[in-house]
Amino acid sequence: MSQYIANxxxxxxxxxxxxxxxSMEDLFVDIPEEVRLRENLNLPEPLSEPELVSFMRRLARKNYNGNEFSCFLGAGAYDHFIPSVVDHLISRQEFYTAYTPYQPEISQGTLRSIFEYQTMICELTGMDVANASMYDGASALGEAALMACAAxxxxxxxxxxxxxxxxxEVINTYCKFKGIEVVEFGFRDGQIDLEDLESRMSSDTAAVIVQNPNFFGVIExxxxxxxxxxxxxxxxxxxxDPISLALLKPPGEAGADIVVGEGQSLxxxxxxxxxxxxxxAVEKKFMRKIPGRIVGETVDNLGRRGYVLTLQTREQHIRREKATSNxxxxxxxxxxxxxxxxxxLGKEGxxxxxxxSLQKAHYTYDRLIKxxxxSPVFNAPFFKEFVVKSRTPVSALNKKLFESKIIGGYDLAKSYQEIPGGWLVAVTEKPTKEEIDILVGKAGEI
Amino acid sequence: MKDNALIFEISKPGRKAYSLPDCDVPKQNVEDLIPGEYLRDTAPVLPEVSELDAVRHFTRLSQLNHGVDTGFYPLGSCTMKYNPKVNEALSRLDGFTQIHPYQDETTVQGALKLMYDMDKMLSEITGMERVTLQPAAGAHGEMTGQMIIKAYHEHRGETQRTKMVVPDAAHGTNPASAVMAGFDTIEVKSDDRGGVDIEALKSVMSNEIAGLMLTNPNTLGLFDENIKEIAKIVHQAGGILYYDGANANAILGISRPGDMGFDVVHLNLHKTFSAPHGGGGPGSGPVGVKKELVPFLPKPLVEFKEGSYYLDDDRPLSIGKVKSFYGNFNVVVKAYTYILSMGADGLRQVSEGAVLNANYIAHKLKDKYLLPFDRVCMHECVFSCQKQKNKGVSTLDIAKRLLDFGFHPPTIYFPLIVHEALMVEPTESESKESLDEFIKAMRQIDQEVDTDPQQVLEAPHNTSVGRLDETLAARKPVLRWMPKE
Amino acid sequence: MEIEKGLKYTKEHEWIRVEGNKAYIGITDYAQRHLGDIVFVELPEVDDEFNAGDTLGTVESVKAVSDVYTQISGQVVEINEELLDNPGMMNKEPYESWLACIEFTDTSELDQLMDAEDYKKFCTEED
Structure with a gap:
């Protein structure tokens, strides 16, 4: 019997x-014989823990990981530094083995931390209300599009x-099944083309979706x-990008009604x-239209402060087919x-x-151009990521860099044929000047 | 430090809990790099604490939670089984955590092999042809599956199939997910044994039906013995049968959705396959489909050719993407190590153990708590606290009283078709001894309903907070901390 | 359970107070008891047009949502904004807490509704 089965x-x-x-068979009498599985599943023989550990270590070694390389690849997933405390604390079983906090009396840890999270997201974005999180930045955008159309x-x-x-792509998937039309508008010198946007606006447009800094790293x-x-x-x-919000104007101040983002960097x-x-995150007037869980503050029977899941009538377990999201x-x-x-990291960190990230990215950019x-592609301000045009094909360039233990930038031609040779380079606070100089040196040699 | 302080309330200007290197590249003025109009005027109000302040704060918060490692967690429909520690350790290897999703495929062959193997193993377990690992959670898998069904019908020119049938006992995510895919839902009643009412099902079938979403065993914990007939009815009407895998812990190696006649299946790796729930995610909700639906799976899928694994984006009929990159990869790693440690025998024993434990609880409590469907159940059993309710004590009160005994309460008030429902899912992880403790507590509470109802009505008595005022929270929402002016 | 005389009632547990060609619509004591503490109400906007059977607004408690329907066609001429700040009024004084007032022309729709006595019978059957 497996070590995970108690009896x-x-x-x-x-x-x-x-x-x-x-016998055990008597427990399964409801399952008709014709759908019973009478042979073993065709799965690998079970591994003991030592066998499993060595198998998985071997598998992991087949992946070249960022701890052995300098990473200049971003494009939506960033290699920012993570303090040791983070993994130490999220490894506490009371956090990671708990379910969604349905019983607030024994879930105040999760609930209060979500309340703190909501506050931090509001502070960063300049919005009034944040939910407890979505699957990722892309699906948050999909949901935001649906919410805007409903609102x-x-x-x-x-x-x-x-x-x-x-x-x-994710916005497209979320929208097309709901009969929502998705229209793209173009860019000029790395930023959105305002004339093109204006010309595509119509009385049935529910929302305009913009990313800042955008995929090219440019401030939008x-x-x-x-x-x-x-x-x-x-x-x-x-x-x-949440890290950028330590420096950039909160999107709420810039007029955004719904602010979403990929939080991986954090x-x-x-x-x-x-x-x-x-x-x-949204303005207060959309509080009851947003998808997902929200935690609110309240008091208990003795007047003590506590936290609960709230505004739940928006959600699927109550409103079912009329919920704001599933x-x-x-x-x-x-x-x-x-x-x-x-x-x-706090306010200063x-x-x-x-x-x-800003300084190192600009240093890298300047050195590469030199x-x-x-050559430069756009003449627009950028944050921690930028596009340059490479004379050598990007795939060959990245291959060469890999030999020097460097994971190079994203090959922009994969998604933007109009920018041939486009190389999207991300620089976080992690790489040292020495590592950047090696990147520049190797890239310049080719 | 105040026991119930928020991190912001223990903040002291100038304190820090981080250490970053000095800037080793020539520094430029920020305003020279980014025009002032784009820069923020005031810093976000984030905490300023010492590292120990932070560690103590979150450690204290963790102590206010009940986890599976703390004690019994029989939350019905949630499969709160033990989360093996070796999964945690192995999923944290640098080779899994420190790899970028856009690295060249040749540099992540281990990760791609893992995904490829997982597709194969989950296909085998469910009786499907291929599995996508992209959906991030059960509901996300449901949505993906529903979109696949819609794309399939539309591809065949059957655009009139706009209605998805959902039983009244279904999880709330089912109708909500069908709507996310643009379907209208039709509810069908359950019969008096908790299964799909065959006549009711037949009566809604037409060429407008896209399919039926079903949980089997259903949310009452009962296996629908008419499953073959249900499949026939749906298929004859041209519909697709969707399997909600929330209850898959009952059937591993016992029966496969594919053999039951299902065409699309989602699984919850964070339930059935031992990945932890994380206090509400991250989960992982892979979706498997039969052969004719494979072209519609999200892109990319991992393929194997000439000795190497690669991501195949060339899928013209695919519904597209439902999430960035390839899904919650690191959660998949944990489920992968679980399946490798269990093997075929082990997985069957999981389901046997889970079903045995549920039936044991049902057997030992049904004289005190009403069991509306008194027959062999699967991995969970659903009681009704109607007898206790008649004496003035509700299911909620009983759930709260269980907290005093150190148990996480079962799921309550679900499924909706049972009054005062109390849904117990013990899982195979629990020993007879811990089940007996739970049974003892439940029997004592039943006794208290007669002898000392206040004890139950005012519960819990020894948690960090008492019952919280949810009405106040909803009427006057306070959804963030505000700095004092 | 209170049922006020002189009002019209619907099977969805709304009451209607008719004053000339205006109909004030609220939810009954029976409805508020089943919902529990009401925490939020969504009202239509003045000038909105409705047909009989349309959803006029929604009423929410912590764990339930209920649509409020109008069985009278017409145009909204007034809404009870007080309820937005104080939705608990619907629990305390259900028959004072109208949601919206509709100006109507078709009086025949009123004939479809129950009077207090019929509604009382209807509620007994519902339980």
Whole structure:
């Protein structure tokens, strides 16, 4: 018997006997014989713990990981530094083995930390209300599009082509099955093309979706997009990088009605793409229209402060087919990691991490241009990620860098054929000047 | 430090809990890099605490939670089984956590093999052709499955199939997920044994039906013995049969959804396959489909050719993407190690153990608590506290009283078709001894309903907070902490 | 359970007070008891047009939502904004707490509704 099954065979037999049953078979009498599986599943032979450990270590070694390489690859998933405290605390069983906090009396830890998380997201984004998290930044955008259409009772969203290509794909999937039209608008010199946006606005446009900094790392024309959207009584949905918000104007101030974003940068490892978390924040007037869980403050029978899941009538377990979304489980533990990360870095640390990324990214950019092997693509301000045009094909360039223990930037031609040779390079606070100089040196040699 | 303080309330300007390197590249003025109009004027109000402040704060918070490692957690429909520690340790290997989703495929062959194997193993367990690992949770899997069904019908030109049938006993996510895929829902009643009412089902079948969403065993913990007939009815009407895998812990190695006649299945790796629930996620909700639906799965899928694994994005009929990258990969790692440690025998024993434990509880409590469907159940049993309710004590009160005994209460007031429902799912992880403790507590509470009802009505008595005022929370929502002016 | 005389009632547990060509619509004592503490109400907007059977608004408690329907066609001329700040009024004084007032032309729709006595019988059957 497996170490994960508590009862011994003798105990199991005793229990059966006590119920007046003869064998395990008697427990499955309701399953018609024709659908019973009478042979073993075709699965690998079970591994003991030592066998499992060595098998998995071998498998892990087949992945070249960022701890052995300098990582200049971003494009939506960033290699920011994670303090040791984060994993230490989220590894406490009381956090990670608990379910959704349905019984508040024994879930105050989860509930209070979500309340703190909601506060931090509101502070960063400049919005009034945040939920407890979504699956990731892209699905948060999909849900934001649906919410906007429901809120303003219109059926079309305009999405900037400077939004992450995968996010645009997810928005498309979420919208097309609901009969919502998704129209993309273009960019000019790395930022959204305001004229193109204006020309595509119509009386059925529910929302304009913009990412800031955008997929190219460029600071977007958020305010201008908001003005156009609002003039047509549509909403502005902004997808933002939370680290950038230590420096950049909160999207709420720039006129965004719904602010979402990928929260991975906040204390969550790259994890080959997941689990991450999406944050989701709105103005107060949309409080009852947002998807997902929300925690609120209240008092107990003795007047003591406490926290509960609230505004639950929006949700699927009550409103069923009329719910604002079907989301149930979200990414609570990833949101907890973000909360702990933001606590540790705090007001000053987050700004330092953002400024270090900004400075190092600009240093890298300037040095790359100086090699003469790369040319500027856009003349627009950027934060921690930028595009340069490479003379050598990007795949060959990255291959060469890999030999020097460097994971190079994203090959932009995969998603933007109009930018051939485009190399999207991300620089966090992690790489040292020495590592950057090696990158520049190797990239310049080719 | 105040025991119930928020992290913001223990903040002291100037304190820090981080250590970052000095800037080693030539520093430029921030305003020279980003025009002032884009910069924020005031810093976000984030905590300023020492590292120990932070560690103590979150450690204290954790102590206010009940986890599976703390004690019995028989939350029905949630499969709160033990989360093996080796899964945690192995999923934290750098080779899994420190890899970027856009790394060249040749540099992540281990991760791709894991995903490929998982597709194969989950296909085998469910009797499906292929499995996508992209959905992030059960409800996300449901939505994905529903979209696949819609895309399938539309591809065949059957655009009139806009209605999804959902039994009244279904999880709330079912109708909500069908709506996310653009379907209208039709509710069908359960029969007097908790199964799908065959006549009611037949009466709603038409060429507008896209399919039926079913949980089997259903939310009453009962296996629908008419499943073959149900499948026939749905298929004859041209519909697709969808399997909600929330209750799959009852059938591993015992019966496969594919053999029952289901065409689309989602699984909850954080329930059935031992990945932890994390206080509300991250989960993972893979979706498996039969052969004719494979072209519609989200992209990419992992394929294997000439000795190496690769991501196949060339899927013209795919519904697209439901999430960035490839799903909650690190959660999949935990389920993968679980399946490798269990093997085929082990998984069957899981379901046998889970079903045995549920029946044992039903047997030992049914003289005190009404068992509306008194027959062999599967991995969970559903009581009604109607007898106790008649004496003035509600299911909620009983649940709260259980807290005093150190147990997480069962799921309450679900399924909706049972009055005063109390849904117990013990899982295979629990020993007879812990079940007996729970049974003893439940019997004592029943006795208290007669002898000392106040004890139950005023419960819990020894938790960090008492019953919280949910009405106040909803009437005057306070959803964030506000800094004092 | 209170049932006020002189009002019209629906099977969805709404009451209607007719004053000339205006109909004030609220939810009954029976409805508020089944919902429990009401925490939120969503009202229509003035000038909104409705047909009989349309959803006029929603009433929410902590764990339940109930649509409020109008069985009278017409245009909203007034809404009870007081309820937005104090939805608990519907628990305390259900028959004072109208949600909206509709101006109607088709009086025949009124004939479809129950009077207090019929509604009392209807509620007994519902339980």
């Amino acid at each position: 011994t065979r003798i105990q199991q037999e005793d229990m059966l006997k006590e119920m007046g049953l003869r 303003v009772k219109r059926n079309k969203v305009l999405v900037a082509r400077t939004v992450h290509p995968e996010s645009r 024309l958020l305010k201008e997009a908001g003005e156009i959207a609002h003039r047509h009584k549509a909403l502005l949905i902004a997808s933002v 204390g969550n490892p790259l994890n080959f793409g997941g689990p991450y978390l999406g944050f989701f 989301i149930c489980s979200n990414q609570a533990l990833c949101a907890l990691a973000a909360t702990i990360y933001l606590t540790l 987050l700004k330092e991490a953002a400024e270090l 090699t003469g092997k790369f």
